[in-house]
Amino acid sequence: MPATRKDDRVRVMTGNEACAEAALTAGLRFFAGYPITPSSEIAEELSSRLPAIGGRFIQMEDEIAAMGAIIGASLAGAKVMTATSGPGFSLKQENIGYACLTEVPCVVVNVMRGGPSTGLPTMPQQSDVMQARWGTHGDHPIIALCPQSVSETIDLTVRAFSPTEKYRIPVILLMDETVGHISEKIRLPKRDELEIYERHTPSVPPAEYLPYRQTESDIPEMATFGTGYRFHVTGLCHDETGFPTNNPVEIEKQMLRLNRKLDRYRDEIVEVEQDAEEGARVGVFAYGSTARSAKRAVLMAREKGIAVSFLRPRTLWPFADRETRALGEQVDTIIVPEMNLGQIAHEVEWAVAGRAEVVKVNKINGEPISPTEILPAIEKAVK
Amino acid sequence: MDSFDYSSYLRDKKFPLIWCSGCGHGIVMKAILRAVDRVGWERDDMVMVSGIGCSSRMPGYVDFNTLHTTHGRAIAFATGVKMANPKLHVIVVTGDGDATAIGGNHYIHAARRNIDLTIVLMNNSIYGMTGGQVSPTTPIGKRASTAPFGNVESSFNISGLAQAAGASFVARGTAYGAVQLSKYIEKAMLKKGLSVVEAISPCPTVYGRRNSMRDPVQMLEELKQESVPVKKAAKMTEEELEGKIVTGVLTDVEKPEYTAEYEKLIVKLGGAA
Numbered sequence: 001m002p003a004t005r006k007d008d009r010v011r012v013m014t015g016n017e018a019c020a021e022a023a024l025t026a027g028l029r030f031f032a033g034y035p036i037t038p039s040s041e042i043a044e045e046l047s048s049r050l051p052a053i054g055g056r057f058i059q060m061e062d063e064i065a066a067m068g069a070i071i072g073a074s075l076a077g078a079k080v081m082t083a084t085s086g087p088g089f090s091l092k093q094e095n096i097g098y099a100c101l102t103e104v105p106c107v108v109v110n111v112m113r114g115g116p117s118t119g120l121p122t123m124p125q126q127s128d129v130m131q132a133r134w135g136t137h138g139d140h141p142i143i144a145l146c147p148q149s150v151s152e153t154i155d156l157t158v159r160a161f162s163p164t165e166k167y168r169i170p171v172i173l174l175m176d177e178t179v180g181h182i183s184e185k186i187r188l189p190k191r192d193e194l195e196i197y198e199r200h201t202p203s204v205p206p207a208e209y210l211p212y213r214q215t216e217s218d219i220p221e222m223a224t225f226g227t228g229y230r231f232h233v234t235g236l237c238h239d240e241t242g243f244p245t246n247n248p249v250e251i252e253k254q255m256l257r258l259n260r261k262l263d264r265y266r267d268e269i270v271e272v273e274q275d276a277e278e279g280a281r282v283g284v285f286a287y288g289s290t291a292r293s294a295k296r297a298v299l300m301a302r303e304k305g306i307a308v309s310f311l312r313p314r315t316l317w318p319f320a321d322r323e324t325r326a327l328g329e330q331v332d333t334i335i336v337p338e339m340n341l342g343q344i345a346h347e348v349e350w351a352v353a354g355r356a357e358v359v360k361v362n363k364i365n366g367e368p369i370s371p372t373e374i375l376p377a378i379e380k381a382v383k
Numbered sequence: 384m385d386s387f388d389y390s391s392y393l394r395d396k397k398f399p400l401i402w403c404s405g406c407g408h409g410i411v412m413k414a415i416l417r418a419v420d421r422v423g424w425e426r427d428d429m430v431m432v433s434g435i436g437c438s439s440r441m442p443g444y445v446d447f448n449t450l451h452t453t454h455g456r457a458i459a460f461a462t463g464v465k466m467a468n469p470k471l472h473v474i475v476v477t478g479d480g481d482a483t484a485i486g487g488n489h490y491i492h493a494a495r496r497n498i499d500l501t502i503v504l505m506n507n508s509i510y511g512m513t514g515g516q517v518s519p520t521t522p523i524g525k526r527a528s529t530a531p532f533g534n535v536e537s538s539f540n541i542s543g544l545a546q547a548a549g550a551s552f553v554a555r556g557t558a559y560g561a562v563q564l565s566k567y568i569e570k571a572m573l574k575k576g577l578s579v580v581e582a583i584s585p586c587p588t589v590y591g592r593r594n595s596m597r598d599p600v601q602m603l604e605e606l607k608q609e610s611v612p613v614k615k616a617a618k619m620t621e622e623e624l625e626g627k628i629v630t631g632v633l634t635d636v637e638k639p640e641y642t643a644e645y646e647k648l649i650v651k652l653g654g655a656a
Contacts, residue, residue, distance in 0.1 A: 061492035065459035072463025
């Protein structure tokens, strides 16, 4: 590009601002939130931007209400999102489970801070990795995406809206305080540059519509309230008509279909960054902002002549088990740095199933993990 | 006796109803459907939202867009539905435990916000579905499965709560006075703003039988005897009103409605389609 031509889509912004910006580009039209550090800037940005494009923003009376409101708005046809952090994410869990069972598309942003409890509101931790997967009760499908930078926050926020609409599974965007508050240079995408999936609505006459039909794709069509399809939505186990059932055959059919969606579309959902080095005996597995320190440590090790492979899941849930196993087959040791006491390390251990030793590098004091804290673990592994 | 045809509003394949014999909720449902019929709203444009509990099972039986949500959260879900499409007519059906214990925060904030929802709150003074535990509206001294020696807590005046929090329409009726109740619900539906109709509904099965009111007919009769029209109540002392049910339209005011105000903001910012 000639130096004289300025790209008017280049900006410097924080991860939180980028998240709001990208959500609008993806077609967000309803946001309900509740103030919480370190995610509040997302709500603040959207409170001024949404009405200007005919969308709607509401600050609800609590976190639970914000989650309920986005589910209601999604059923009325809007692309919806809420944003929160650890304690608020805990409060939302019951209604997240409601969205899982009723298959209502929604995006939930969690800018992770230190926990448990009020913990460290202004400091980063990767505290909610397991809460994102198992925070709500019962077997359920869930998708979690985990950006490492402001630029990737744009990509993954946009991307979050497609799987939630396509598979009718709630998507959790697991940012962390570092990604939320760091300012970086990014380029805003145009809507026509993006692949955005729109909700699949029914084409059958209303009388024939079955809201939880066993389709070939395992994903039933979703009607919108007010469009002539008068259907019932309940958090009780239901059959394909949407009405509650206690029939074990029907319950099993629906519950298996619900959970099968995740397995069936796993390859479309799971994204990883792989940087394998031939002959490497050690690998590093990292995600979120920690992955940037980890990548730096990998480069430092390579400069010292150590062969290191690197694996970074952009999709945290479903877990990139096959990719992780492949890394375990290549190397003897996998270093897993995390700003928690090893939440994903256990998943790595499960995936590699003894093929490689898993070494944890953990930090929960509110400070990010630096490359120099990861490098010694790499060096030790090859001694 | 008139012959109102409920069939076009009901999902009669879902019958029999879950409600016990003698429960007042079926009467309230009929009062709602008659009101809908008089108002003339299209079923396609109506959304009935509920939480958890006996009253919250109503959406399964009526042929609207229906949403049976989590315990206490009906108003929060309904707020999202109404915001996303303000043209929809949204009715929330809920109970005393659902709306004023676990969901109390949403109840008062919806009133403060004055969003155009119609809340029909069936107050039977008990948690019925879970077997008769004490609720925020169980009167002092009455027994419940978790108040075996009689309730020692004060109870809420839940209509008063909505009035104080800013609702633009509040009325109280009973399952005994079904015709009046239906008229209040009709007014509530037509009101632009947050409206609450508290419908006192008898629960002989888990409330009455613990409190010497085992007979459903007796319970309905008592609703009649305890009811005092709001005009008459205005001339009575607090002691005279002890244990009475003040019925009628308690609040009916005009004030800015939330979604309409938000729409003005959209227009002002150039966001209107």
